[in-house]
Amino acid sequence: MRLSLISTPLDKRNRIWHLKFLLLQFATFIEYIVNSSQPAYLFKALEDYFRQVYNSPYYVLGNGIAVNSHQLVKRYLQDIRPRKDYELLAWEVSQSLITFSDFTTIFLSTDDPDVKLGRTIVFQWLHAFPHNLQNGNFETNSQLARILPRQMNEKPTADVVYQSVGEVLFFLATSGELTKDERAAFIEGVKNPMIFFPNWFNFLLNGHSLERKNLRSYYTLLQAFARYENGPALQAAFAAAEKKKSHEEVLKFLTVVFCIAGSPAPAKLAVTVIDRLWADKEKNVRLFKKNPHNFIKECARLDKVVPTVNVLATDEIAAEIGNSFQSQNIKIPENTPIHCSLVNANRDETVFQNPDEFLPDRPDLNKIIVWNGVEEDVTNPDKSKRPIRYCPGHDLAIDVIQFVAERFLPIIDDADDEQKQKKEDTIESASHDKEEQQKDNNEKDMALFDRKTRKLNEMEKKRCWKTLxxxxxxxxxxxxxxxxxxxxxxxxxxxxxxxxxxxxxxxxxxxxxxxxxxxxxxxxxxxxxxxxxxxxxxxxxxxxxxxxxCLAEFDTLEQAFAWRARVFPELPLxxxxxxxxxxxxxxxxxxxxxxxxxxxxxxxxxxxxxxxxxxxxxxxxxxxxxxxxxxxxxxxxxxxxxxxxxxxxxxxxxxxxxxxxxxxxxxxxxxxxxxxxxxxxxxxxxxxxxxxxxxxxxxxxxxxxxxxxxxxxxxxxxxxxxxxxxxxxxxxx
Known part of the structure; x- marks a missing residue:
């Protein structure tokens, strides 16, 4: 039923077809929601079924055809000029997202003239950011230290990490900060995906209420950017538009970039990185410090932040798929959605050794497909050889994730490593840099003290709590x-x-x-x-x-310290x-x-x-x-x-x-x-x-x-x- 519906010619898609197709979509939603924590397993199971029945690497997902292999995903994303439509995950997006900005180039085909203009605007906007994280500017670091929370004695919540990523990106772009309502709107945009789902699903689920709430968060962030429209980055974006687009449309476009590509994916990937750091502190903190970028990329390879990227079938792609099903005489109409599974391509055994293991030092790491292209092509020094739609914010996203991860990095006792680093580095610090270093050392000392403090056993926890x-x-x-x-x-x-x-x-x-x-x-x-x-x-x-x-006393001073550490972990160091x-x-x-x-x-x-x-x-x-x-x-x-x-x-x-x-x-x-x-x-x-x-x-x-x-x-x-x-x-x- 799945394949026959997708392969039905356009002129034969009547009301009964649309009803069956809607039921298929609903069934796919249920499948996806049940497996949302590990979509790679769902996609692999579907691929195995179709390979067994049809002997084909293609399978039906959502409203189109999907592929898992690294070779096909790479081919459809960067080797063939991508044709796009308003598709995300495996379905058409909501009308709210379609109409928020007429200039949402992420959904426009590569040959559309607005795509080239949009990428020019984004590149000029990024290059004109008043701050960056690479040159260690004291003003930038001190401002971000004031804005972001500092927490090294307990793993931060996902909301804290989401907010931190959003605030870092917004500050780098504007030299400003988000209000309390705008911070809440950003977190809402990261956590609420309803604007990415079809109209019929939003209607059945909650009468579009969550979708509208999601849309309001976009408008709230639009107002935030408008507050800094005289800043150098937005002025550069306006100039790059060459009066072909109004200031309002450019602002909406950049808000979409910020809300769809610029922040939610890095925010969720930052949570994954921090979760892994705190899961095995001794091992993973050392791996992270050895090469932060590789650690982040390996997390991205195994993560489900962006499970699929979508293109439309050109006549060339449609012919390839038809040839794959040649024995069944199945043909796919042109412009059928093609869902490229990044989560499976990045686990392809023909490309990656031990693909399910976390190995930041793996030699094949540059084969990952995360930022709209293969990593080694995205980072090619010759920009003319980069994928045509590679992510302009690739380097920025990794730098921001590294900055936030270091902000919440668990403290381990690596004094020997630090002494080696001090011998290798000879840096003349200004007085304020020394003060910041002293403050950082004090925080580390306290975190190490808390970490070395004896932990309460379950019996002690119950006895202390029962005493209150x-x-x-x-x-x-x-x-x-x-x-x-x-x-x-x-x-x-x-x-x-x-x-x-x-x-x-x-x-x-x-x-x-x-x-x-x-x-x-x-x-x-x-x-x-x-x-x-x-x-x-x-x-x-x-x-x-x-x-x-209560006159009960702790048995020892160490027990008192352990109880304090358990009861008040949220207090700042x-x-x-x-x-x-x-x-x-x-x-x-x-x-x-x-x-x-x-x-x-x-x-x-x-x-x-x-x-x-x-x-x-x-x-x-x-x-x-x-x-x-x-x-x-x-x-x-x-x-x-x-x-x-x-x-x-x-x-x-x-x-x-x-x-x-x-x-x-x-x-x-x-x-x-x-x-x-x-x-x-x-x-x-x-x-x-x-x-x-x-x-x-x-x-x-x-x-x-x-x-x-x-x-x-x-x-x-x-x-x-x-x-x-x-x-x-x-x-x-």
């Missing part, structure tokens, strides 16, 4: 969700909307117990909090949950790794250079009765004090110990004594409670700085007064109001 009360578990799960969302979508300057004009009463100002008046309406969230945040707030403030003080938090020298650093330094002061001329701590008169060599005894007046629940301690330092900033409020005694070096007294002071100053300086002074007093005054007293277009907007962003909410 319900409320603590709830807060942990909510915090885990919040941190993950923040890592993927941090606040950006580009997301800050201009100030809004509203009367003062709209701010929802009310009085709280501290005699402070605070606003409750935030112009940065004019519609209020979302449902998920409201639900989280209700859950946290609800009295439904049991809450109790620190920029500075403190390996010493307990010594006397660490206390001096905290008091004179850390977050408690603004409370360290010189002691006056001797002790006076009624002033300070009585035992202070015994410390004749004390010159500096950091006094956190004020917290001792606050009661705590039994059996907890009260906060409060004061630390004393000599003229050389060395710690000499600690006053311990709970015990009402002065503890000196070598005393029994010396380490405990240091712990009390550390806990006290962290609590004091958090409660007083951070929460009360910064948020409740200063920021509240700042945002209330600017929004009550300054009009929305006032220069000072506009200038201050980034500093008050989301302060209310």
């Amino acid at each position: 009360d319900t409320y603590t578990k709830l807060v942990y799960l909510l915090m885990k969700t919040a941190v993950s969302e923040s890592n993927q979508s941090p606040s950006r300057a580009i997301d800050i909307k201009p100030p809004l004009t509203f009367p003062v009463e709209k701010l929802g100002i009310f009085r709280i117990d501290m005699a402070k008046f605070i606003p409750s309406w935030d112009e940065d969230e004019p519609n209020g909090s979302g449902l998920s945040r409201k639900l989280a707030r209700w859950l946290v403030n609800s009295t439904l949950w049991d809450f109790y003080d 620190p920029n500075v790794v403190y390996t010493d938090m307990f010594s006397d020298e660490a206390m001096s650093r905290l008091a004179f250079f850390g977050c408690a330094c603004h409370y360290t002061q010189r002691i006056g001329n001797g002790w006076q009765p009624g002033c300070g701590i009585p035992e202070q008169k015994l410390l004749t060599n004390a010159v500096y004090v950091n006094d956190m005894t004020g917290l001792s007046i606050f009661r705590v629940r039994k059996p907890f110990e009260r906060y409060g301690a004061a630390v004393y330092f000599d003229k050389d900033f060395q710690l000499i004594a600690i006053y311990w409020c709970h015990a009402n005694r002065l503890v000196e070096k070598n005393d029994q409670f010396w380490e405990h007294a240091k712990y009390v002071w550390r806990s006290s100053f962290f609590a004091y700085v958090t409660i007083c300086d951070h929460l009360i002074v910064t948020h409740m007093i200063e920021c509240n007064a700042f945002v209330s005054a600017t929004r009550k007293c300054l009009p929305s277009d006032h220069p000072l109001r506009v200038f201050l907007k980034p500093f008050t962003y989301h302060t209310v909410s």
Whole structure:
């Protein structure tokens, strides 16, 4: 039935034929969806069946004929001038994709004059990118470091990788960045393939709703590019159009290039690369560092990012297929879709040794067909000998994937390899480069520390989790969700909307117990909090949950570290790794250079009765004090110990004594409670700085007064109001 439908002459395709053909399409969809994770197996099974029945390398797939062999795929993609139509995967694409841009050259035949013009526009656009990843420009790297998340202690989610690839490409093209809505639109475009499926399938599946959602993401990204139309790359594209196409049509065309060819395929391939790196860190990270491009190409060879590429049968191709089925007297009409299976061509045993194994060092790697041609032909130095429709962004895509993969590269203990590399490389770095290198080394140190930390066994995991009360578990799960969302979508300057004009009463100002008046309406969230945040707030403030003080202790310090690593893997790694938090020298650093330094002061001329701590008169060599005894007046629940301690330092900033409020005694070096007294002071100053300086002074007093005054007293277009907007962003909410 499959072959007879495809080979039916055009003049005999009546309504019954169309009904049967539609049923065939539906059956093929079901086959493909079931085997979508490994389409190569489906295509191979279909080929084997047709080879057994018809003794032919061709088989029926979707609405046309398909081929798997490397020889035929290469021939139809680059040896014969490709004839194209609105086909992708194995079916005609949706009307939304067809009509989004009349200039979508990916679906135009090679001989169409718009194809040459379109490729000229794309080449000029790519060559005019204001940034690239090859020359190690500090500005480019620092901007991308600010935009992209950094995560080396846990494998990133697919969405994080998708977003990273999109943002790198967009920044390289425009020197700009995507808004939160545009980032979401890009991820939607990568994950939602409905715009590539036929109209009838979208109608049956969901009434075109997912297709329209997909289309809206294209228009959102179109607006993003339009925002930077005065940039050098888009201006070069407009100039290359030679007034044959309007600026709007060029923008739509480049948006399609970005949404179809430029980003989704590299984004999904980047996920494949990162998955493989994290699957076997010790082996694959070394292979990646040895030759990143070969590692990426080998991943592409085995990946299903682009399972098929489609052409139409010319009279030459139709004759070849007819000759293959000559004994059955089957002829294929001209312009029948030919689906070239890249996933099978790249596993062809006649071309690749051990084709199912991952071997980045394989000698036949340049035979892969991924970027609209054989790799060795695509990279031919003589551009006139390259495939006629090879991907213009071939080098860019590999560079971007390498950059993103290195951003999320798992850390392994390869100190010997790094030492060898340092001996080979002699690079004079500027001061800012050294700072970046130090930051990178610190992150690696922390990742290695976490990696070497003993992991919890299943029994320990269950015991630690069971020890927690319900409320603590709830807060942990909510915090885990919040941190993950923040890592993927941090606040950006580009997301800050201009100030809004509203009367003062709209701010929802009310009085709280501290005699402070605070606003409750935030112009940065004019519609209020979302449902998920409201639900989280209700859950946290609800009295439904049991809450109790747990005095259970970890068996060892290593077990505590292991639990922390398991519970908080989403937290970003620190920029500075403190390996010493307990010594006397660490206390001096905290008091004179850390977050408690603004409370360290010189002691006056001797002790006076009624002033300070009585035992202070015994410390004749004390010159500096950091006094956190004020917290001792606050009661705590039994059996907890009260906060409060004061630390004393000599003229050389060395710690000499600690006053311990709970015990009402002065503890000196070598005393029994010396380490405990240091712990009390550390806990006290962290609590004091958090409660007083951070929460009360910064948020409740200063920021509240700042945002209330600017929004009550300054009009929305006032220069000072506009200038201050980034500093008050989301302060209310």
